[in-house]
Amino acid sequence: MQLDDDDKLSQFLKINDELNHIKDIDSLLDTILYKTRRLTNADAGSIFLLENKNLNFSYVQNDTLRRRDALNNKQIYSSFSIPIDEKSIAGYVALKGKSLNIDDVHKVNDTVPYSFNSSFDEIAGYTTQSMMTIPLITTRSQVIGVMQIINAKDELGNPVPFKTSDENYLNFFAGSATSAIEKAKMTREMILRMIKMAELRDPKETGSHVNRVGSYAIEIFQKWAEQNNLKYREIKNYKDILRISAMLHDVGKVSISDIILKKPARLNEGEFKIMKTHAYQGAKLFHGNVSDLDTLSYDIAYTHHERWDGRGYPRMLKGKNIPLAGRIVALADVYDALISARVYKPAWDEAEVIALLKKEAGHHFDPELVEIFISIYDVIKAIRNKFPDKE
Numbered sequence: 403m404q405l406d407d408d409d410k411l412s413q414f415l416k417i418n419d420e421l422n423h424i425k426d427i428d429s430l431l432d433t434i435l436y437k438t439r440r441l442t443n444a445d446a447g448s449i450f451l452l453e454n455k456n457l458n459f460s461y462v463q464n465d466t467l468r469r470r471d472a473l474n475n476k477q478i479y480s481s482f483s484i485p486i487d488e489k490s491i492a493g494y495v496a497l498k499g500k501s502l503n504i505d506d507v508h509k510v511n512d513t514v515p516y517s518f519n520s521s522f523d524e525i526a527g528y529t530t531q532s533m534m535t536i537p538l539i540t541t542r543s544q545v546i547g548v549m550q551i552i553n554a555k556d557e558l559g560n561p562v563p564f565k566t567s568d569e570n571y572l573n574f575f576a577g578s579a580t581s582a583i584e585k586a587k588m589t590r591e592m593i594l595r596m597i598k599m600a601e602l603r604d605p606k607e608t609g610s611h612v613n614r615v616g617s618y619a620i621e622i623f624q625k626w627a628e629q630n631n632l633k634y635r636e637i638k639n640y641k642d643i644l645r646i647s648a649m650l651h652d653v654g655k656v657s658i659s660d661i662i663l664k665k666p667a668r669l670n671e672g673e674f675k676i677m678k679t680h681a682y683q684g685a686k687l688f689h690g691n692v693s694d695l696d697t698l699s700y701d702i703a704y705t706h707h708e709r710w711d712g713r714g715y716p717r718m719l720k721g722k723n724i725p726l727a728g729r730i731v732a733l734a735d736v737y738d739a740l741i742s743a744r745v746y747k748p749a750w751d752e753a754e755v756i757a758l759l760k761k762e763a764g765h766h767f768d769p770e771l772v773e774i775f776i777s778i779y780d781v782i783k784a785i786r787n788k789f790p791d792k793e
């Protein structure tokens with residue numbers, strides 16, 4: 403179905419409101435791209451955000467590759483960055499702060515400094531043709547990134563150029579998308595700061611570890627939700643808060659004494675008993691249930707050490723009495739602790755870790771979740787590549 407221009411304008415206004423309610427930066431980028439592509443009938447798109455003076459590839463969607471099953475969530479976790487200069491299309495748009503609407507990237511005029519980089523197409527087996535690239539500019543005229551949408555389609559699904567009228571709407575829409583992105587980035591940074599505080603106390607809880615646990619958690623949930631027929635909106639809303647809450651699973655450790663947290667040897671029984679209180683102490687930080695985010699963070703902090711067989715702590719909950727998010731984070735957290743090297747232990751061998759997860763299905767972990775985890779293992783590995791441990 404093609405929308406006329408008036409419909410599009412009112413749709414964009416409605417989306418603005420929606421964007422302002424999204425807390426997590428990744429779910430925000432997902433929504434921005436999805437809505438933009440739907441309104442312009444674009445097959446694919448990506449968003450680059452400015453980081454350390456480079457454009458960082460931050461999000462991608464591609465219907466054709468998804469149908470071929472060549473694009474799964476693995477690509478979302480690819481990480482590369484391009485410089486802001488005149489050589490690439492995205493770099494040029496970021497540098498000039500002006501959008502570019504190119505009918506066919508393979509036929510760009512010799513007089514322009516930029517050219518199309520076909521390496522993604524070659525790797526993915528995709529053909530980019532029309533491309534619209536919009537700068538994301540703040541009200542203070544700073545460029546914080548670019549959005550690129552690719553291959554507008556006609557009614558038959560054939561690639562056609564993007565309309566000039568689309569360019570106008572998108573430049574307008576990009577303004578509100580930008581302020582929502584800035585807000586979500588600030589939320590993410592605040593969370594990371596909270597985590598850094600915990601990390602100062604317990605060096606095991608690093609930024610990379612929590613980023614990985616957050617990403618594993620939403621990927622496990624996504625698959626679980628599809629298998630359990632949850633509605634698109636429900637999935638989206640839950641993912642929005644799950645990543646942040648999962649990242650905060652161990653902030654309760656700020657309440658544990660350094661003597662215990664930094665002890666270079668195994669904890670004795672009494673010390674371990676104190677250590678275990680971090681679950682309850684963490685939950686207390688989110689008590690009050692002011693928002694969905696608080697409720698979920700409370701659940702995760704409180705239950706991420708419970709075990710499926712009821713032999714966990716602090717409340718020895720069993721099976722589905724443990725909230726889903728707690729069961730998901732338990733698996734994600736243990737997996738990451740085993741597969742990563744820590745000061746007191748080397749990284750476990752991959753095969754050993756998988757064998758242990760399988761063995762613990764139905765004991766430590768929810769068996770359905772272990773099965774899901776193994777079925778999305780290529781995505782899990784992509785997440786590990788995206789957030790490596792920093793030395």
Ligand SMILES: [Fe+2]
Nearest residue numbers: 651652706707
């Ligand atoms: Fe913990």
Ligand SMILES: [Fe+2]
Nearest residue numbers: 607651652735
């Ligand atoms: Fe952890």
